[in-house]
Amino acid sequence: MSDFQDELRTAGYENVVIIAVGQTNISQFNSNFCNNSDLPLVMDQYPFLPIREQFSPNGLHKQVVILDYDGALLGTYTLNSGLNWSAKSYITDVIAEYYEQAVLLGDINGDELINIQDIILSINVILANEYNESADLNTDGIVNILDVVQLVNIILGNGQ
Amino acid sequence: MNIFILILVSFLFSQSENCVASDSQPMDSRSIYSIGDTLSVQDQSTIYDVCNGNGDYQTGDSFSFIDLNGSQNGGDYKITLISMNATW
Numbered sequence: 001m002s003d004f005q006d007e008l009r010t011a012g013y014e015n016v017v018i019i020a021v022g023q024t025n026i027s028q029f030n031s032n033f034c035n036n037s038d039l040p041l042v043m044d045q046y047p048f049l050p051i052r053e054q055f056s057p058n059g060l061h062k063q064v065v066i067l068d069y070d071g072a073l074l075g076t077y078t079l080n081s082g083l084n085w086s087a088k089s090y091i092t093d094v095i096a097e098y099y100e101q102a103v104l105l106g107d108i109n110g111d112e113l114i115n116i117q118d119i120i121l122s123i124n125v126i127l128a129n130e131y132n133e134s135a136d137l138n139t140d141g142i143v144n145i146l147d148v149v150q151l152v153n154i155i156l157g158n159g160q
Numbered sequence: 161m162n163i164f165i166l167i168l169v170s171f172l173f174s175q176s177e178n179c180v181a182s183d184s185q186p187m188d189s190r191s192i193y194s195i196g197d198t199l200s201v202q203d204q205s206t207i208y209d210v211c212n213g214n215g216d217y218q219t220g221d222s223f224s225f226i227d228l229n230g231s232q233n234g235g236d237y238k239i240t241l242i243s244m245n246a247t248w
Contacts, residue, residue: 017228018241022211041212041245042223050206052244054193063244069230069237071199095239105230105237138231150231 002039004083013095015069021051066094069105070139074098106151108134114154122148204229 008016020041044051055065055076062079064087075094077087106114108121122135125143135143137150191200204226213219230237 013239015238016241017238018243019223020212020243020245022245039212039243040210040215040217040223042208043211045206045208050203051208051242054191054199054203055242056244057192061244065242065244067199067225067228067240067242069228069239071204071225071229073193073195073197073199074239075195091241099239 004088005039007088008092008095011092013092013099015099016095023049023052064091066091068098105134106137106154108132110134114151116155119148119151119155122151199225201226201232204232 002018005016005018018039020039021044022041023044023046042051055073056063064077064079066074066076068074074097075090077090079087081087106118108118108125111117118135122132122143125132125135126145126148131141131143135147135151137147137154140146191197191203193199205224207222207224210217210219210221210223213221217223225240226232228236228238228240
């Protein structure tokens with residue numbers, strides 16, 4: 001675990017994953033996220049480098065990209081001066097803004113638990129042909145049986 | 161002809177330090193994302209090689225962004241920080 005991930009966990013952000021993306025096996029980790037790190041190094045696919053290109057066409061070096069739990073691009077930051085206070089502040093602010101939303105999706109009655117009551121409420125939402133953002137687990141804009149299945153999986157322990 | 165051979169040799173050697181790109185796609189079929197956009201399921205499903213792993217991922221495993229998508233993996237919600245580390 002890197003020093004920075006340690007800091008995030010100390011601040012209560014357990015559900016944050018840090019990955020490093022490189023171009024080659026011998027790419028040097030920059031020293032920002034990777035101090036004391038055993039982060040997974042994911043290799044961008046050569047020659048098209050899709051990870052780099054989908055976020056930073058023409059390639060920005062030492063860029064940090066922040067993705068939400070559903071793949072939404074929340075923010076980017078270029079570490080021109082390393083992982084300094086300003087960079088940490090930006091990243092932490094973005095995480096803080098979206099973290100609760102990610103963790104509590106599925107908690108339809110807002111009691112900070114996900115259980116059978118949320119399933120019942122979710123079915124009621126479907127039967128009433130209504131929409132509830134917390135019940136829309138797959139974030140496709142509608143609440144239907146797929147969301148209920150996902151909720152059941154969470155409760156059964158197949159998810160978090 | 162010599163130039164062609166030179167280019168070919170350069171190309172082959174340039175790949176030697178990269179992981180195998182099993183399903184790499186040309187960029188003209190891919191999306192470019194800005195803040196606020198959501199990666200398509202197709203792009204999230206693209207498989208990459210893990211060349212230095214620990215924790216949930218070990219060296220030799222495969223990785224895709226959809227692994228961390230709570231809506232697709234059964235509710236394991238993760239926010240992901242991607243640190244670009246290559247000198248592009």
